[in-house]
Amino acid sequence: AQSVTQLGSHVSVSEGALVLLRCNYSSSVPPYLFWYVQYPNQGLQLLLKYTSAATLVKGINGFEAEFKKSETSFHLTKPSAHMSDAAEYFCAVNLNQAGTALIFGKGTTLSVSS
Amino acid sequence: NAGVTQTPKFQVLKTGQSMTLQCAQDMNHNSMYWYRQDPGMGLRLIYYSASEGTTDKGEVPNGYNVSRLNKREFSLRLESAAPSQTSVYFCASSDPVRDLNQPQHFGDGTRLSIL
Numbered sequence: 316a317q318s319v320t321q322l323g324s325h326v327s328v329s330e331g332a333l334v335l336l337r338c339n340y341s342s343s344v345p346p347y348l349f350w351y352v353q354y355p356n357q358g359l360q361l362l363l364k365y366t367s368a369a370t371l372v373k374g375i376n377g378f379e380a381e382f383k384k385s386e387t388s389f390h391l392t393k394p395s396a397h398m399s400d401a402a403e404y405f406c407a408v409n410l411n412q413a414g415t416a417l418i419f420g421k422g423t424t425l426s427v428s429s
Numbered sequence: 430n431a432g433v434t435q436t437p438k439f440q441v442l443k444t445g446q447s448m449t450l451q452c453a454q455d456m457n458h459n460s461m462y463w464y465r466q467d468p469g470m471g472l473r474l475i476y477y478s479a480s481e482g483t484t485d486k487g488e489v490p491n492g493y494n495v496s497r498l499n500k501r502e503f504s505l506r507l508e509s510a511a512p513s514q515t516s517v518y519f520c521a522s523s524d525p526v527r528d529l530n531q532p533q534h535f536g537d538g539t540r541l542s543i544l
Contacts, residue, residue, distance in 0.1 A: 324469065349532055351535075356538075357537055357538075358433075358519060358535035358536050358537045358538055359472075359519070359521075359535040360535075361532045361534075364532055405471060405472065416462050416464075416474045416477045416487060416533075417462075417472075417474075417533055419464075419471040419472040419473075420471055421469060421470060421471040422469075422471050
């Protein structure tokens with residue numbers, strides 16, 4: 316079965332430090348990959364999505380993710396954390412079938428300290 | 430620019446009561462979804478509707494029913510609420526028929542507590 320694994324349920328960084336949130340997927344073919352962010356008491360907002368056009372994907376708020384087929388990974392990074400980045404982040408995959416839903420990782424909560 | 434609208438935003442029920450969560454989207458999407466979110470579990474799919482007139486079970490369908498009323502609306506019903514159904518419920522929509530890589534758009538959620 317297809318699955319998504321997010322390593323680390325909680326990540327803490329200092330303001331200005333590098334943010335690295337890990338995501339690995341299991342799939343026999345490259346799936347469609349997404350990162351979503353959820354701020355407290357809100358719904359999920361799309362950060363970025365992978366397309367086959369480029370392995371390095373840039374998203375909103377300075378985030379980017381790199382697709383590595385050999386490692387079946389799609390890690391999310393940001394060079395310099397800001398206090399406003401504190402939120403929960405979800406990696407998700409979509410199977411290559413119309414009408415099927417996303418499979419989500421369990422989420423990583425990012426804390427940013429000053 | 431409403432997107433996906435869920436009602437109500439909050440609800441408290443007693444065990445055994447029934448209720449319907451409403452969801453509507455104004456993006457002309459074909460597919461709609463209901464998820465539940467529990468701490469440490471991520472989002473789990475309850476039911477989805479690939480297109481108007483069709484519904485399918487997801488990962489955790491027990492205790493729920495859905496209705497795809499029309500292209501815009503997709504409701505989730507709890508017939509006899511149980512404390513295990515205390516959760517945050519999210520509705521989402523997308524149009525994967527048009528573009529498999531299109532992301533899902535989410536509502537703000539319904540926070541449901543069952544006593």
